Amino acid sequence: xQQVKQNSPSLSVQEGRISILNCDYTNSMFDYFLWYKKYPxxxxxxxxxxxxxxxxxxxxxxTVFLNKSAKHLSLHIVPSQPGDSAVYFCAALGGGSNxxxxxxxxxxxxxxx
Amino acid sequence: xxxxxxxxxFQVLKTGQSMTLQCAQDMNHNxxxxxxxxxxxxxxxxxxxxxxxxxxxxxxxxxxxxxxxNKREFSLRLESAAPSxxxxxxxxxxxxxxxxxxxxxxxxxxxx
Numbered sequence: 001x002q003q004v005k006q007n008s009p010s011l012s013v014q015e016g017r018i019s020i021l022n023c024d025y026t027n028s029m030f031d032y033f034l035w036y037k038k039y040p041x042x043x044x045x046x047x048x049x050x051x052x053x054x055x056x057x058x059x060x061x062x063t064v065f066l067n068k069s070a071k072h073l074s075l076h077i078v079p080s081q082p083g084d085s086a087v088y089f090c091a092a093l094g095g096g097s098n099x100x101x102x103x104x105x106x107x108x109x110x111x112x113x
Numbered sequence: 114x115x116x117x118x119x120x121x122x123f124q125v126l127k128t129g130q131s132m133t134l135q136c137a138q139d140m141n142h143n144x145x146x147x148x149x150x151x152x153x154x155x156x157x158x159x160x161x162x163x164x165x166x167x168x169x170x171x172x173x174x175x176x177x178x179x180x181x182x183n184k185r186e187f188s189l190r191l192e193s194a195a196p197s198x199x200x201x202x203x204x205x206x207x208x209x210x211x212x213x214x215x216x217x218x219x220x221x222x223x224x225x
Contacts, residue, residue: 004155034213043117043203043216044156089155098211099144099163100171103155 003027004092006104014112019077021107023090026071031094034101035064035075038087047088048075080111115139117217119204125223126194134189134220136204144207145187146171146214147179149200156203162187163210194224 005024013019021035031052036044050057050064050073057064063076077084090104120135138145143164148156148171158171162181176198178190187206191198201221205214 032211036216041219041221043218046213046215049213091155093211099146099161099169100158101146101148101156101205101214103157105153105155 001026002105003030003095004090004102004104006088006090006107008107009105010108010110012110012112013080015082016079019075019080019084019109019111021075021077021088021090021109023073023075023104024071025073025092027092027095027102028071029095030092030102032092033064033066033073034091034093035062036089036091037084038089038106044089052094077109080109082111082113085109085111117204117206117215119202119217119220121220122218123221123223125225126191127225128195130194131190131192132194132222133191134202134204134222135186136188136217137186138204138206138215138217139185140206140208140215141184142206142215143184143209144212144214145181146205146207147177147187147189148203148205148216149173150203150219151200159189159202191222194222196224198222199224 034049035047087106091101146161147159160179204217
């Protein structure tokens with residue numbers, strides 16, 4: 001049973017435009033959500049997070065939105081740059097464990113020059 | 114700061130061989146973790162250590178053992194490797210439970 005779902009395996013956008021990556025979850029006890037970026041042959045790099053008590057968190061070009069009623073979060077990247085091309089993982093903490101990050105399967109973002 | 118470091122970067126084993134994956138962090142974090150990533154899947158937790166001196170099973174612990182050697186180091190041991198353990202292994206650390214986890218570069222393991 002997949003508790004964190006990223007339904008789009010891939011996304012392609014033009015440089016300078018907005019990238020929107022989506023994530024859905026099923027466990028209402030998750031209370032902290034994170035986005036990681038991963039380049040090939042490297043470890044996941046922490047990007048941005050949001051607590052369940054907030055609905056938005058912004059850091060430079062990256063903004064995460066959380067809709068608790070819909071159990072949905074999204075990552076917006078504006079403007080997108082070719083260096084943003086990577087696999088993006090949505091992850092959640094809580095849900096009975098403060099140790100286990102529950103990951104989605106990832107979305108491959110390609111930003112075309 | 115190096116963050117989280119892992120050795121080796123890549124290893125090939127034959128079925129039945131044993132090996133230890135090493136992980137160290139220099140961020141003075143209390144909690145450390147081992148995950149594995151398989152093709153087309155997110156990362157899954159193998160074992161974690163909430164603090165120095167404690168270890169607990171995660172989601173997929175079978176076939177593995179761990180040692181929290183000190184606050185900095187957390188090792189993962191495969192006693193008798195199997196082809197199903199072919200994967201990429203990531204170590205991570207966090208200041209404490211419930212906080213952001215920071216990952217190492219990974220160890221690619223191939224079991225023939």
